[in-house]
Amino acid sequence: MFRSSLLIELVNALIAEGVFPKEALEYFCEARERWSNREGEYKAYVDAVVQTFEKHIRGVHYGELADIGRQVVARKRLYVYRYTRDLIINLKSEDYYLVAISHSPKTVLDDFCFQYGFDKVYGRLYEIGPQDRFTGVITNEHLISNKANIVKRVLNNNLDLTSEGSLAVGDTENDIPLLEMVNFPICFNPNQVLYDYAKRMKWEVVVERKDVIYHI
Numbered sequence: 001m002f003r004s005s006l007l008i009e010l011v012n013a014l015i016a017e018g019v020f021p022k023e024a025l026e027y028f029c030e031a032r033e034r035w036s037n038r039e040g041e042y043k044a045y046v047d048a049v050v051q052t053f054e055k056h057i058r059g060v061h062y063g064e065l066a067d068i069g070r071q072v073v074a075r076k077r078l079y080v081y082r083y084t085r086d087l088i089i090n091l092k093s094e095d096y097y098l099v100a101i102s103h104s105p106k107t108v109l110d111d112f113c114f115q116y117g118f119d120k121v122y123g124r125l126y127e128i129g130p131q132d133r134f135t136g137v138i139t140n141e142h143l144i145s146n147k148a149n150i151v152k153r154v155l156n157n158n159l160d161l162t163s164e165g166s167l168a169v170g171d172t173e174n175d176i177p178l179l180e181m182v183n184f185p186i187c188f189n190p191n192q193v194l195y196d197y198a199k200r201m202k203w204e205v206v207v208e209r210k211d212v213i214y215h216i
Contacts, residue, residue: 001084002076006104006112008049009072019064020056027052042191043172050103058136062107062128069108077115083208084169084188085116092117097161099154101147101178122150148177173197 011028014020028048034040057065091098099120100113106123113121124144127137143150151168155161166182168175173193179185187198187205198205205216 001080001088001100001116002112003079003081004076005046005049006072006076006102006108007053008046009076010069010105010108011049011053013068013072014053014056014060014065017068019060019068020052024052024056027055053105054136054138057126057134060134062132062134065105065134066107069105070111073108073111073115077112080116081188081208083206083213087169088116088118091167096167097154097158099151101144101150103144120154146177147175148181151178151181170194179203 011020011024015022015024028045028051031040031045031048035042035045088098097120098118099122100109100118101122102109104123106121106125109121109123122144124138125140127135127139129135143153147170151166155163163181164183167184167186168178168182169186169188170176170179171187171189171194172191175194176197179187185198185201185203187194187203189207190198190205195205197203207214207216
């Protein structure tokens with residue numbers, strides 16, 4: 001939904017505010033440059049940002065992260081794709097139960113997702129130790145790494161929900177198990193691996209470019 005990455009925006013803000021050291025940029029600037037020049041993959045860039053976050057979050061006070069996260073969301077809350085934004089509006093009008101799943105920190109995801117009407121948000125949870133400071137340990141990696149299992153969990157915990165008419169949106173091959181379990185899978189701005197898989201499965205592919213939305 002977001003036309004970038006909440007984690008990337010968050011890490012850049014943490015560096016700009018001096019919470020992370022300026023040299024933290026060195027961990028992902030090369031990967032960012034390679035992706036910008038279309039010489040490297042976006043995944044490599046994001047992975048480098050994730051590693052930077054996990055390296056430097058240890059010892060940071062929860063309040064600092066939460067405050068900067070709210071600032072990022074306030075600045076970027078409208079930086080979304082029209083297709084997914086409008087899809088959410090339509091689904092809410094039809095009384096769908098909306099679940100957001102991301103590898104970004106849940107602290108930031110909650111602020112961003114609830115304003116768009118999501119009923120449940122799953123993101124990475126980082127352990128908080130003494131004096132409300134992060135230890136750097138991810139406490140729910142076993143859960144967040146499998147989006148299909150998260151949806152099964154949601155259905156098991158909410159017996160008034162049904163998978164009939166279910167819909168999911170994904171953009172990489174990591175989303176394939178999730179897309180396989182719903183009635184209407186949508187591959188939105190997919191990478192090459194997911195696009196090839198979608199063609200074989202005859203799944204809907206949607207691409208948003210500038211002010212045009214293409215249905216393939």
